[in-house]
Amino acid sequence: MPRKSAPRATAAIPDDFRVPPDFGARVVNWQRVHGRHDLPWQNTRDAYRIWLSEIMLQQTQVSAVIEYFQRFVATLPTVQALAAAPADQVMALWAGLGYYSRARNLHRCAMQVVSEHGGVFPTDPAVLATLPGIGRSTAAAVAAFSAGVRSPILDGNVKRVFARCFGIHGHPGERAVETRMWQLAEIALPAAGPCQAEDMIAYTQGLMDLGATVCSRGKPACLVDAGACPLSADCVARRDGLTGVLPTPKPRAAIPERNTVMLMVRREREVLLRLRPDSGIWGGLWSLPEMPVETVPFDAEAAEAAALDYARVYGAPVRAAMAGELTHVFTHFRLLIRAIRVDVGAGDLMVQDSATEATTETTQRWLSLDDLDALGTPAPVRRLLEDQARGGLF
Known part of the structure; x- marks a missing residue:
């Protein structure tokens, strides 16, 4: 049997109602x-x-x-x-x-x-x-x-x-x-x-x-x-008596939750940022690199160890530890962000892409924590960076 389509909403308006001439x-x-x-x-x-x-x-x-x-x-x-x-x-x-x-x-x-x-x-x-x-x-x-x-x-x-x-x-x-x-x-x-x-x-x-x-x-x-x-x-x-009913609200759907682990690579008072693609969330903004780490269930110790290994393409990592956790709500989903800070040696100047191992100065930059207004960053990333600027973890 053919599936019946859901009934479409109609713009019901009283037949005797007219727009007042004034x-x-x-x-x-x-x-x-x-x-x-x-x-x-x-x-x-x-x-x-x-x-x-x-x-x-x-x-x-x-x-x-x-x-x-x-x-x-x-x-x-x-x-x-x-x-x-x-x-x-x-x-x-x-x-x-x-x-x-x-x-x-x-x-x-x-x-x-x-x-x-x-x-x-x-x-x-x-x-x-x-x-x-x-x-x-x-x-x-x-x-x-x-x-x-x-x-x-x-x-x-x-x-x-x-x-x-x-x-x-x-x-x-x-x-x-x-x-x-x-x-x-x-x-x-x-x-x-x-x-x-x-x-x-x-x-x-x-x-x-x-x-x-x-x-x-x-x-x-x-x-x-x-x-x-x-x-x-x-x-x-x-x-x-319909002011609490009109306009008809959009049917609500359950908001899914997503998880990500962001890598906060620190070199003294600088942090590494990566330019996001124009399409998708935060398109065209500078954000923290995201790690391919299993987050459900989340194991902080395993994630910190993975962060040390993942950060080697950016320099010689010194230590890693959780730097913060926050939730950011988008229109269609809720994003749980866990940030792991990894310090690298002050002498490590090269910024390399994890996939190509090639320097990509147009898509990755070191940003001073004393100059956060220099680049556009997503609101939750900005909050993480401001916490670091105030003297966050280590």
Whole structure:
């Protein structure tokens, strides 16, 4: 018998519900009075800063982005500067923000804007969406904030607002649900007119602000004060008591756990780092070499002995001992990291690849523990290195 396919989620919406004709105007008026106006990437038409902030804000909270944004634009203030920067500098400025493919695409996008668009970002959302790392919603946001273009956005915060306001059931990541939301996003845009540019900036920011500060995931403000939200009078979720149900969460799956043993090769105040491939986790960052050691069940004594033997390609090992253990949670799995420190003699200068026995200066480097900002490293590796810099084991 043919296997039945699982039922697909549908974008169920009440038949009698319509987008209020003043939906866009309400959001615009609310944002001008109650929205956010002092973020470091606001109050500008500079497409470079707008685009940079939008990329950083993908899957990352505003509070975490501000410091990174300010440091980034202070170091690379223009798209031309970013395009000309070495990849290591870009990754070092990004290190800690996570989702590192964003940084690689950021660099590629800057180079493409310079080479194909004369260093000027397009204002057509359809053209922007062809650039590396820019999707439909980000393209519309950049076009709206930099040029007042009338085009809908649909980021995570906006999906939550729409799911509740329009009573849309089904996980927003499902194609049918997302398609329905895009249709509503088009209809809900403020009317075109002489103030279109200013209205689109306020509307686009207003939807983001509503989702981030009022229609929050856990405790939407309308449950305490109906006047906090300009859409509360027409909100299906508030009317029907569904704010705790909508948007429909993604079905949860058990998070698998993986294990790795990292080798911390120390030469006085220097540690050996290896450049990870562009693809995969921590792509393009400098990390500690990983050892092919059986970790389940984990035998610390055996692992330390193996580390001594494995480290011989980097110099004459002196001693080995456990240097730390931590867990890092990714979107789809949890990684248990055990780090083993191996000291090598100060006179051992060659860095060799364990497979080819050839010096590979472009993929392996000694990094001073007093200069950890020189290279981009994954957050858990940075924590291990900071512990060593403070005087960790031996």
